[in-house]
Amino acid sequence: AQTVTQSQPEMSVQEAETVTLSCTYDTSESDYYLFWYKQPPSRQMILVIRQEAYKQQNATENRFSVNFQKAAKSFSLKISDSQLGDAAMYFCAWVRGGSQGNLIFGKGTKLSVKP
Amino acid sequence: DTGVSQDPRHKITKRGQNVTFRCDPISEHNRLYWYRQTLGQGPEFLTYFQNEAQLEKSRLLSDRFSAERPKGSFSTLEIQRTEQGDSAMYLCASSPSGTGGMDGYTFGSGTRLTVV
Numbered sequence: 528a529q530t531v532t533q534s535q536p537e538m539s540v541q542e543a544e545t546v547t548l549s550c551t552y553d554t555s556e557s558d559y560y561l562f563w564y565k566q567p568p569s570r571q572m573i574l575v576i577r578q579e580a581y582k583q584q585n586a587t588e589n590r591f592s593v594n595f596q597k598a599a600k601s602f603s604l605k606i607s608d609s610q611l612g613d614a615a616m617y618f619c620a621w622v623r624g625g626s627q628g629n630l631i632f633g634k635g636t637k638l639s640v641k642p
Numbered sequence: 643d644t645g646v647s648q649d650p651r652h653k654i655t656k657r658g659q660n661v662t663f664r665c666d667p668i669s670e671h672n673r674l675y676w677y678r679q680t681l682g683q684g685p686e687f688l689t690y691f692q693n694e695a696q697l698e699k700s701r702l703l704s705d706r707f708s709a710e711r712p713k714g715s716f717s718t719l720e721i722q723r724t725e726q727g728d729s730a731m732y733l734c735a736s737s738p739s740g741t742g743g744m745d746g747y748t749f750g751s752g753t754r755l756t757v758v
Contacts, residue, residue: 562746572749579744618684629675630747632684
């Protein structure tokens with residue numbers, strides 16, 4: 528069975544600094560997608576960034592970027608120039624490629640941003 | 643289209659009562675998913691539909707739980723004979739089909755269930 532592990536229950540960063548959230552996953556599939564979702568205190572999950580497993584280039588979305596290490600099954604999220612609004616729960620998620628399957632989530636990392 | 647809508651936002655019920663939640667997905671999304679999230683945990687998959695067909699159910703979906711999507715649009719999730727362990731946030735999400743999961747899901751704000 529596929530699993531997603533986030534080893535950091537909580538992280539803290541100073542405003543304007545950079546923080547990296549860790550995620551590892553376990554799968555025997557070769558075709559899959561990886562995601563980072565943000566869940567602010569209002570509880571609605573928001574997609575932050577996605578990565579296709581077949582792409583070697585790391586995805587980037589403005590201040591958010593990933594370090595995707597396929598062989599190591601590692602998918603970390605880097606947030607640059609952290610802002611107060613970045614404070615939230617962050618969930619790493621995996622889904623099988625193709626037309627079937629459902630997202631499998633890690634347990635999340637709670638990010639605090641200090642002013 | 644304003645995204646995925648869930649109703650109600652909060653529900654408090656007595657143990658043993660039945661409850662029903664509704665989800666309205668993004669109109670052009672064929673796939674609809676239900677997840678359960680307990681405090682401090684990631685969402686856990688319950689079930690999903692493609693159009694009106696229920697394609698997969700998790701073992702978490704006991705026989706007290708039933709989900710429907712009768713016309714391939716909105717969906718309902720019913721919990722019969724609620725137990726205190728059912729207290730959680732129930733999340734609905736939708737996605738386009740045929741894109742291999744690459745688009746991710748759009749989530750609703752969830753229904754928070756408290757069983758007393």
